[in-house]
Amino acid sequence: MPCLTLRHDQPFSLDATLSCGQVFRWNRMDDSWWYGVVGDRVIRIRQDGNRLTYEGAPASFIVHYFSLDTDLVAILNSIDTDPFIHACIEKNRGLRLVRQPPWECTISYICSTNSNIPTIRRRIASIAEKFGKRIEFRGRVYHTFPEPSSIICEGHSGLTECRLGYRQSYVFGTSSSVTNAKDWANAISRLPYADARKELMTLEGVGPKAADCILLFAFQKYEAFPVDVWIRRIMAEHYLPELSADTPLTNRDYDTIHRFARRHFGNYCGWAQEYLYAGRVR
DNA sequence: GACCAGGAAGAGT
DNA sequence: ACTCTTCATGGT
Numbered sequence: 001m002p003c004l005t006l007r008h009d010q011p012f013s014l015d016a017t018l019s020c021g022q023v024f025r026w027n028r029m030d031d032s033w034w035y036g037v038v039g040d041r042v043i044r045i046r047q048d049g050n051r052l053t054y055e056g057a058p059a060s061f062i063v064h065y066f067s068l069d070t071d072l073v074a075i076l077n078s079i080d081t082d083p084f085i086h087a088c089i090e091k092n093r094g095l096r097l098v099r100q101p102p103w104e105c106t107i108s109y110i111c112s113t114n115s116n117i118p119t120i121r122r123r124i125a126s127i128a129e130k131f132g133k134r135i136e137f138r139g140r141v142y143h144t145f146p147e148p149s150s151i152i153c154e155g156h157s158g159l160t161e162c163r164l165g166y167r168q169s170y171v172f173g174t175s176s177s178v179t180n181a182k183d184w185a186n187a188i189s190r191l192p193y194a195d196a197r198k199e200l201m202t203l204e205g206v207g208p209k210a211a212d213c214i215l216l217f218a219f220q221k222y223e224a225f226p227v228d229v230w231i232r233r234i235m236a237e238h239y240l241p242e243l244s245a246d247t248p249l250t251n252r253d254y255d256t257i258h259r260f261a262r263r264h265f266g267n268y269c270g271w272a273q274e275y276l277y278a279g280r281v282r
Numbered sequence: 283g284a285c286c287a288g289g290a291a292g293a294g295t
Numbered sequence: 296a297c298t299c300t301t302c303a304t305g306g307t
Contacts, residue, residue: 113288116306165303166303204290205289207289228288230287251296251297
């Protein structure tokens with residue numbers, strides 16, 4: 001079985017990385033192996049200390065997907081600007097942002113609005129099962145995440161059994177407008193953060209928060225700082241006490257939080273966001 | 283049953 | 296440019 005030895009000066013935690021809520025298609029089995037579908041591959045991976053054992057993809061793929069080529073120590077040093085974020089970093093040290101496939105990530109966060117994580121996971125799985133390609137791996141069946149043309153192949157009502165609620169028409173609309181996912185993703189990735197964000201927000205069902213998640217998790221725009229109810233709560237409690245945490249989040253407040261985070265945590269504030277989110281109390 | 287969840291769109295100001 | 300309302304589903 002292929003394996004990969006991690007540098008001791010570059011921390012990585014597979015568990016923190018896959019259970020922090022940035023991905024929806026990974027499962028940890030009882031024997032501490034993780035199984036996930038990425039692109040057209042099924043990957044099986046586990047960590048024992050500084051050793052990663054895996055199958056389903058070449059080493060280069062693993063390194064790229066988990067951002068193992070990124071200098072995490074330097075990033076953590078740059079965002080470690082106060083005692084609270086310091087505690088969050090210590091709690092989940094080794095958490096890395098992964099590089100998600102952009103199209104799947106986009107639909108995932110369209111499906112995420114006003115929902116909890118188990119529900120989001122079921123929706124993504126349901127879309128993949130219905131429209132994706134079947135893959136067998138170690139005697140079990142998995143599915144790739146479908147292209148836009150596959151998602152719309154049965155018309156609007158084809159999505160009904162995926163139980164997306166009011167997000168159904170967003171998924172259908174966005175899948176209709178993005179005809180070629182690869183070209184679309186290439187075009188977005190060439191844009192600077194602000195322009196890419198505007199472009200993403202032209203898609204149905206993609207607002208400021210979903211756009212920031214997509215930019216952070218799929219396009220490596222690390223200056224994004226997604227603000228959901230948890231982050232808003234944390235920021236109001238620890239950094240911006242003048243913000244109230246229980247009225248609806250306005251665009252103004254969103255912007256205030258983002259600007260503060262960018263100034264306080266720096267250009268890698270997106271990584272700070274993920275450490276804050278991972279440290280949330282449920 | 284009430285309340286909440288990695289919010290966004292549309293209508294009305 | 297700001298509120299306010301509504302949206303469908305499932306977890307707790």
